[in-house]
Amino acid sequence: MEEIFNLFHGFAVVLQPYNIMVMAIGILLGVIIGVLPGLGGANGVAILLPLTFSMSPTSAIIMLSCIYWGALFGGAITSVLFNIPGEPWSVATTFDGHPMAQQGRAGEALTAAFTSSFIGALFSVVVITLVAPLVASFALRFGPAEQFGVYFLAFASFIGLSKEPPMKTVAAMMMGFALGAVGLDQMTGQLRLTFGFTPLLSGFDFLIAVIGLFGIGEILLTMEEGLRFKGRAAVINPKVVWETWKTLPKFWMTYARSCVIGCWMGITPAGATPASFMSYGIAKRLSKNGRNFGNGEIEGVVAPETAAHAAGKAALLPMLALGVPGSPTAAVLLGGLLIWGLQPGPMLFIEHKEFVWGLIASMYMGNVFGLLIVLTCVPFFAAILRIPFPIIAPIILVFCAIGSYSVHNNVFDVMMMMVFGVLGYFLKKTNYPLAPLVLAIVLGDKAEESFRQSLLASQGSLGIFFSNGLVGTIMVLGFIALFWSLIQEAWSRFRPATAA
């Protein structure tokens, strides 16, 4: 009960006119930041951090977190319209979101994406409100072995999904692992695959790979196909929001599943990226329209967006309670806390209640505001696709280049982006799926790290992955997901036999 009182107090803080204004400004800035590919939440928050030093800590965190929520909403826009995911967890949104835009249904895809993010986020915030103290202690049970289990589950539930031949999927994934391995090996401190070439020291950043593979690759393909966006036929339809909303309730099962997956993945600090991939994979398997995923199925937008945002919000609290940032943006936020004299960690919840519950209340309010703001803009966003390709393509290219540069302030990254663009073009031409490649770049090194940490701790015994109920369950789920199609086939063969 005490939580509820605290929350009401938090609402009282957030609903002061000044804080509402701060919230609205934050969301708007966030959407703008999110739309510029590569700029991303972390850079945006870092640039705007000094703005908040004159505010009270609570107002400041409301503003910064609203910038962050706004950037999350904004990330979906570029994924759907231009096939350029601004953040790792938007990658899965492009799979069906962009085909929808190409069919002239960009408004529908955007409405579904925004609404789903809202529902996922809301679910997590409610969970956090009710069980905040439990959440942090559950997160503590995750050691390296459990972490690896979660990554394994994410990979397993994604394998065998694409329509391309399985060997091509495996080949693309292995290429991703190889690219992810470049740079310093965290476990031994040795350089790998750099061939003495120092710019490769830091490896391939996910964002540069994705901007190249998806964004530049897409532009090259469009150029070949005759210099126009396929979504040009899109009509500006102010009623698109209502019409899409009418279709959404029938996906209640996908929503429920994605909320649970996202929330769980966020609390086990695996994060939003595996959550979105896993949710997409499972939805594809269990949906009636599963075969049509990848061709512009609205459910394929709903599943990853819901899970990603549920995970993103659920991850925030353990992060504050344990003082470990789960993403670059969160790290910048935590840096801000220190300047305001707040030490992140378990004592924050006891000594600065007003701050913590103000933040939680702002998560409720920020999401409602954010949804209202972005939904009113859907028709305008969708109309961007009506701009002729020869005008918009150079603009996208410039933004992609700025985005790649701003990741590390490095010109070499811009060149790498172009190389990845050409690679993406050829992979698409030869029907190699890009998604497994990207998944492997994003999660490959993390999975490797936790795998090797586990084996160090167990002195080489694989038994550590089944050493307790928690990790054992996750691993078994992973294996079931991995062999699901085989299990299904065996089942369908077995059944007619018994019937006859």
Place this chain on the structure above:
Amino acid sequence: MKSSFYRYSLALAGLGAAAMLAPSMPAQAAWEPTRPVEFIIPAGTGGGADQMARTIQGIVSKHNLMKQPILPINKSGGAGGEGFLDVKGSDGNPHKIIITLSNLFTTPLATGIPFNWKDITPVAMLALDEFVLWVNAEKPYKNVKEYIDAAKAANGTFKMAGTGAKQEDQIITEAVQKSSGAKFIYIPQKGGGAVAVQLVGNHVDSTVNNPIEAVSHWRGGKLRPLCVFDGQPMPHKEQVADGKAWSDIPTCKSQGLDMEYLMLRGIFTTPGASKEVVDFYIDLFKKVRATPEWEAFMKSGAFNTTFMTGDAFVKWVAAAEKTHMGLMKDAGFLAK
């Protein structure tokens, strides 16, 4: 507006009575940044160096210590090698500074990248970071002797988590092994925060976290400090947790673990920077150190607040490089 007008009228006055006024004015205006200053952090977001750099950014903009803003940029690739090489390659660009941690020495030694601290220009030592031996508060061992006995009894299965491989945490672990005779499994993690959480979650048996990385868990009753790897106890006497202050933590040496280690938190700038540039930054950091926010930050992280510039600083860095050479050689961490 006002200041430029003032300068303009000064110049007019100067024209009028040049010979008379000249001796009282400096021959040349001191250097000042004319565009934003990049503040390179050769480590990831959320770590000790990152926290310090972002605190400095906050202090500079809050107190208006500089006309141009400071922009922190993380270049953590290759254990910070990316950041160091970037500064080394920015010859003659005065708008770039870098904050260092021990990877100033360890990264080039372990990976063989073409970098040495002499390639860039030393500015100032801001502080020294302490290292403390931490264990989980649920564990029975209350002092270093009991802890070492437990580690020996575990027969090589005692786990120590630390940040990165072949860097300060692993160097200290090696030294602890050598001094005590106990064997540890060293498990590298991405950052100091993650290291502390692994210990709170009982996935490892001990860590050598910096005070700031573990203090909130100590106050939360989850961790217990055993000793500090410094020549004398820390000076901060305010009570922190369960009736104890940082100054109550004994030195490891007094507990029979013969190891001292302090980590440099210093500022360097690009190669070939002029004296005016270095003087400007020294002056800037002197102002930063005088603010109450900096004082509070030093206190919360139990930093050793030694400040050094010029020759004294260069001498200190040269000696520290020698120490690292020796430690890394003993541990077999040098690049082949």
